[in-house]
Amino acid sequence: MYGLGILKGLWVTLKHYIDTYIGDGIFTVQYPEERLPLPPRFRGNPVLIMDTATGKLRCVACGICVRACPNGSIALEVGTDESKKKFPERYDINGGTCMRCGLCVEACPFDALASGPYYELASYRRQELIYDKHYLTLPPDKIPSYHAR
Amino acid sequence: MWDLVYDLFPKISQALNAFLRGFLPGWGADLAVIVLVVTVLLLGLAALFMVQTWLERKVIGRMQDRFGPNRVGPLGMLQPVADGIKMFTKEDVTPLRADRLAYNLGPILIIVPAMAVYAVIPFGKGMVGADVNIGVLYLVAISSLATIALLAAGWGSNNKYSLLGGLRAAAQIVSYEVPMVLSMLTAVMLAGSMSMVKIVEAQGGLFGLGWYIFFVPIGPIAFLIYFTCGVAEVNRAPFDIPEAESEIVAGFHTEYSGMKFALFMMGEYIQAFAVSAIAVTLFLGGWQGPVLPPYVWFGLKTFSLWFVLMWLRGTLPRLRVDQLMAFAWKFLLPVSLANIFLTGIGISIVQILTK
Amino acid sequence: MLKTDTIVVNMGPQHPSTHGVFRMVVTLDGERVVNVDPVVGYLHRGVEKLAERGTYLQFMPLTDRNDYICAMNNNLGYAVAVEKLAGIAVPERAEYIRVIMAELGRIVNHLILVGFLLNDLGAFFTPVLYCLREREKILDLFEMASGSRMTCNYMRFGGVAADLPEEFLPRARKLVASFPAFIDELEALLSTNEILVARTRGVGVLPADAAINGSITGPMLRASGVRYDIRRVEPYSIYDRFDFQVPALEHGDSYDRYMLRILEMRQSVRILEQALAQIPAGEIQTRLPKAFRPAPGEAYARTESPKGELGYYVVSDGSGNPYRIKIRPPSFINISILSQMSVGWKVADLITILGSIDIILGEVDR
Numbered sequence: 001m002y003g004l005g006i007l008k009g010l011w012v013t014l015k016h017y018i019d020t021y022i023g024d025g026i027f028t029v030q031y032p033e034e035r036l037p038l039p040p041r042f043r044g045n046p047v048l049i050m051d052t053a054t055g056k057l058r059c060v061a062c063g064i065c066v067r068a069c070p071n072g073s074i075a076l077e078v079g080t081d082e083s084k085k086k087f088p089e090r091y092d093i094n095g096g097t098c099m100r101c102g103l104c105v106e107a108c109p110f111d112a113l114a115s116g117p118y119y120e121l122a123s124y125r126r127q128e129l130i131y132d133k134h135y136l137t138l139p140p141d142k143i144p145s146y147h148a149r
Numbered sequence: 150m151w152d153l154v155y156d157l158f159p160k161i162s163q164a165l166n167a168f169l170r171g172f173l174p175g176w177g178a179d180l181a182v183i184v185l186v187v188t189v190l191l192l193g194l195a196a197l198f199m200v201q202t203w204l205e206r207k208v209i210g211r212m213q214d215r216f217g218p219n220r221v222g223p224l225g226m227l228q229p230v231a232d233g234i235k236m237f238t239k240e241d242v243t244p245l246r247a248d249r250l251a252y253n254l255g256p257i258l259i260i261v262p263a264m265a266v267y268a269v270i271p272f273g274k275g276m277v278g279a280d281v282n283i284g285v286l287y288l289v290a291i292s293s294l295a296t297i298a299l300l301a302a303g304w305g306s307n308n309k310y311s312l313l314g315g316l317r318a319a320a321q322i323v324s325y326e327v328p329m330v331l332s333m334l335t336a337v338m339l340a341g342s343m344s345m346v347k348i349v350e351a352q353g354g355l356f357g358l359g360w361y362i363f364f365v366p367i368g369p370i371a372f373l374i375y376f377t378c379g380v381a382e383v384n385r386a387p388f389d390i391p392e393a394e395s396e397i398v399a400g401f402h403t404e405y406s407g408m409k410f411a412l413f414m415m416g417e418y419i420q421a422f423a424v425s426a427i428a429v430t431l432f433l434g435g436w437q438g439p440v441l442p443p444y445v446w447f448g449l450k451t452f453s454l455w456f457v458l459m460w461l462r463g464t465l466p467r468l469r470v471d472q473l474m475a476f477a478w479k480f481l482l483p484v485s486l487a488n489i490f491l492t493g494i495g496i497s498i499v500q501i502l503t504k
Numbered sequence: 505m506l507k508t509d510t511i512v513v514n515m516g517p518q519h520p521s522t523h524g525v526f527r528m529v530v531t532l533d534g535e536r537v538v539n540v541d542p543v544v545g546y547l548h549r550g551v552e553k554l555a556e557r558g559t560y561l562q563f564m565p566l567t568d569r570n571d572y573i574c575a576m577n578n579n580l581g582y583a584v585a586v587e588k589l590a591g592i593a594v595p596e597r598a599e600y601i602r603v604i605m606a607e608l609g610r611i612v613n614h615l616i617l618v619g620f621l622l623n624d625l626g627a628f629f630t631p632v633l634y635c636l637r638e639r640e641k642i643l644d645l646f647e648m649a650s651g652s653r654m655t656c657n658y659m660r661f662g663g664v665a666a667d668l669p670e671e672f673l674p675r676a677r678k679l680v681a682s683f684p685a686f687i688d689e690l691e692a693l694l695s696t697n698e699i700l701v702a703r704t705r706g707v708g709v710l711p712a713d714a715a716i717n718g719s720i721t722g723p724m725l726r727a728s729g730v731r732y733d734i735r736r737v738e739p740y741s742i743y744d745r746f747d748f749q750v751p752a753l754e755h756g757d758s759y760d761r762y763m764l765r766i767l768e769m770r771q772s773v774r775i776l777e778q779a780l781a782q783i784p785a786g787e788i789q790t791r792l793p794k795a796f797r798p799a800p801g802e803a804y805a806r807t808e809s810p811k812g813e814l815g816y817y818v819v820s821d822g823s824g825n826p827y828r829i830k831i832r833p834p835s836f837i838n839i840s841i842l843s844q845m846s847v848g849w850k851v852a853d854l855i856t857i858l859g860s861i862d863i864i865l866g867e868v869d870r
Contacts, residue, residue: 009464013460016211016212016213017211019214025214026214026215027215028216
């Protein structure tokens, strides 16, 4: 019928219009004030996990994550402490080239890396996108990610 | 007290006139009142544009399950002001090798007829800028001037999208003018006058409900044809092909920025409101209606039609340019001609019966 | 002396409806399209070369970025190809998870297509936003399972990256159950709309023989009446277990291409219902050697991506890096028929035809 299809469409939009006032039609989340909960697996920037018992990083600077990274975003310098144990002297992740694929986290055999729950990572300078060891360190209880296991 | 509310605006103007006559000669007081009324009307139209944009964004937002603007001011009401500030501070670019005269004339030419239309629209009882006895003719003549503005803008911009948009606009407006005028004739024939005030007064029967849209079948048909053509005349969805975003970017105002762009938008929105107002005047009884004051009735009806315009925009896709032409010439024109014929027969029958 | 002339308009790479950075050099005679010259390559990143640089697994996140609307289907295509190359078996549960993800990805893709096609036709963002709202719900599921909404990087050779989280299946079942109602509403909004029908019926007809000659695949081919779906013709994964139809329409015009996407969404819902009901418990990943080095050889695996036949051709020289990867992107092949389809139509139709072809520039340019 001529005109019926148009009326049907108009009815749908009118229903939605009324629904936003009396029903639960609104789907928008008022972002800065209102935030959706992050799923536990959220794949943000990788973070280093600190052992709460010893207060040291779990990372033993084996370099597997460096090799696993598709973009070469991880820079690692190995240092040795008093007891001849290796630790990351420098551990930088270039947030500008990192694509948050999570392959480094999967590759890590010591569960020393996890996907962090951060997503507002914009900055005015490129240098600020290079995250160093201190920035990346998180105690394990703060990490909601399943990758930490 | 109710009398005062009922005839609020004419009473204010009379009181003002009487007050001014205390120290001015008669013609001076009249002139002052006229200047004042015109100023208020023009400022009111600028404010109306703001309300319209805000309403449209709110309503379409709601139709799309969003809130619409809600950051600037309560309910986002200051959004148009923020937009205005943005428009004023933007760089005003004139494209290289543009036809400067046509390019700069475009925005002015579109705003003048859009505002001039309001001179003859009766907003309420005794609230009309000028009760011209050829009001309808004036409306038709003035509102088609917008074509020149769109063509000037499209040609002057030295942009292919603009040119396409300008040509589409010219073709569209010229074609839709014909059925529009013919559908307006129905109201003119029924009222027996071309004066807008007379047409409204003629619809005052049945306690203010003798609107022409209730004159089945000619009234509704004429109203629908007028409204369709009006929507096409002001380039709004589903007839927004001269500025079809997905096809020709923004049509004739692709190259405009800042305040010139704002003038185009303003012209368009005010014209769209004028289309609603004229439809109300000709077919929906203007300010006629029971109980409520005339200006309230007029506002209610006009804003309802404006809501329909927003609603259409929020729902419908747009026609193609040749389908648009075919719709005007092959469907609307014959129907409106037949409608005039029917109207004539109806009027003759009534005349014979009442003789 | 008066004469008329054609004008050349550059549509894109910056244009509201070229879906990315696609450029068409359009020759117009008034409103009529005389010639269309598609220009691609503005988004070329050298993905195939990048694949040779890294290991097999390191290419997986890059497949997300080919067709970024439905990353899951690209993951699946690449995983299937490498599994064929190295002869890896996939556990039962992982296969089911893959099918669920791929069909959800198909729905996401078709939602985006339908929404933006209607937007190109001039419906002021309403259908798009309704579609994007449903898409958000599916992306929530993707995020829950893989950690990312669009660049999922979820499939692995011989399985998937992680098992489904606990709340995934109930939420997915709820979403799938409510989905047919949404499709009905979307159809009520515009499917029978006279303006939409007038704009798309008979516009940009692609006859079946022309489609086959142009090696067009996917919904475009099926809209032209050829019932050809790789899930049926050459079943991969476990698609042979599900009961679903391959819809095909006969006219091959823009309306059929629009309608076919809606029919396919309904079929995807059917597959999802079955998969979600039958999914078994168990392993999700075959154990692979630490250093993944497939024996020298080559393999070509094709999957039915939402846009058509997505092929990955992988050559191994026995090292840890692929020797060569060639992608057969459905969008790129499908777009090659654009100029043939759109000559003689109006500018507005050109946009409709382009919108109904369904291209993603990430995939066209690679």
